[in-house]
Amino acid sequence: MTYSVKDKIVFITGASSGIGAACARAFAAAGARLLLCARRLDRLQAMAGELNVPCHCFALDVRDQAAVETAIAGLPEEWQAIDILVNNAGLSRGLTKLHEYDLQDVNEMVDTNIKGLVYVTRAVAPGMVARQRGHIINIGSIAGHAVYPNGAVYCATKAAVKSITEGLKMDLNGTPVRVTSVDPGLVETEFSIVRFHGDAERAKKVYEGLRPLSGEDVADVVLYCATRPPHVNINDVVLMPVAQASATLVHRQPLPGIE
Ligand code: NDP
Ligand code: 8X3
Numbered sequence: 001m002t003y004s005v006k007d008k009i010v011f012i013t014g015a016s017s018g019i020g021a022a023c024a025r026a027f028a029a030a031g032a033r034l035l036l037c038a039r040r041l042d043r044l045q046a047m048a049g050e051l052n053v054p055c056h057c058f059a060l061d062v063r064d065q066a067a068v069e070t071a072i073a074g075l076p077e078e079w080q081a082i083d084i085l086v087n088n089a090g091l092s093r094g095l096t097k098l099h100e101y102d103l104q105d106v107n108e109m110v111d112t113n114i115k116g117l118v119y120v121t122r123a124v125a126p127g128m129v130a131r132q133r134g135h136i137i138n139i140g141s142i143a144g145h146a147v148y149p150n151g152a153v154y155c156a157t158k159a160a161v162k163s164i165t166e167g168l169k170m171d172l173n174g175t176p177v178r179v180t181s182v183d184p185g186l187v188e189t190e191f192s193i194v195r196f197h198g199d200a201e202r203a204k205k206v207y208e209g210l211r212p213l214s215g216e217d218v219a220d221v222v223l224y225c226a227t228r229p230p231h232v233n234i235n236d237v238v239l240m241p242v243a244q245a246s247a248t249l250v251h252r253q254p255l256p257g258i259e
Pocket of ligand 2: 140141142143184185186187247
């Protein structure tokens with residue numbers, strides 16, 4: 001027996017693009033009600049208009065602790081009982097040797113990927129404990145399992161997500177609240193465009209010669225984790241394109257059967 005997400009309230013951070021937007025579509029197709037946030041509210045509203053489920057969209061920068069607390073405490077009553085939180089908002093900035101890194105990029109990654117994720121979790125998890133139900137799904141990365149050159153800080157932020165997921169699971173032990181990490185390899189989204197500060201040509205090269213994952217591939221796994229029976233907790237899923245064997249080993253030639 002699977003867990004139905006129909007009519008459940010699913011809160012997805014960073015739903016304006018890529019994996020977050022794909023998660024919104026996947027949960028909508030399963031009949032969930034969607035709480036969607038990101039900084040680009042116009043994008044959220046455009047997507048919500050195409051989804052045939054109730055959606056509540058709001059602009060939020062997860063780096064802003066006070067804004068996170070105010071937004072979540074101030075949700076309309078009918079949106080307060082969040083069943084599933086998908087902590088997806090995140091980014092990479094730069095791909096550079098640490099001793100040459102732009103510290104503004106460093107701050108943005110740490111503040112978004114670690115502190116932002118914790119602020120949102122801190123605001124949502126108490127309600128789940130009080131209601132004695134809920135599921136927190138963090139989007140980690142293969143980068144949290146293995147470091148690659150020029151990516152020390154981004155990899156460290158995703159290693160932090162891995163630790164936070166494991167620690168949260170321990171801290172919520174004794175409650176029915178579930179905690180999962182979904183950790184993808186290369187996914188073609190706006191991720192690399194953001195990493196390279198808008199350099200679309202350079203971003204395209206990241207996925208050249210292979211069939212990367214899509215946001216939909218990741219959303220499919222997130223939905224799978226969310227729909228297991230209530231006594232089953234999927235702790236961690238690592239998913240990669242077949243052409244990717246590790247954080248650093250990528251085959252960039254055609255593979256039979258893969259278009
Ligand atoms: P995208 O750039 O396509 O999407 C990132 C999303 O995060 C956007 O919706 C963006 O919204 C949101 N976001 C970024 N910063 C903030 C912020 N300060 N406050 C609120 N929302 C924010 O990239 P992906 O979909 O690929 O990335 C989603 C997650 O997946 C990230 O955590 C990333 O680290 C992780 N990941 C990505 C992989 C990949 O190869 N693409 C692989 C493994 C993990 P907005 O700009 O409107 O605020
Ligand atoms: C994103 C995947 O390998 O570009 O987390 O870091 S990678």
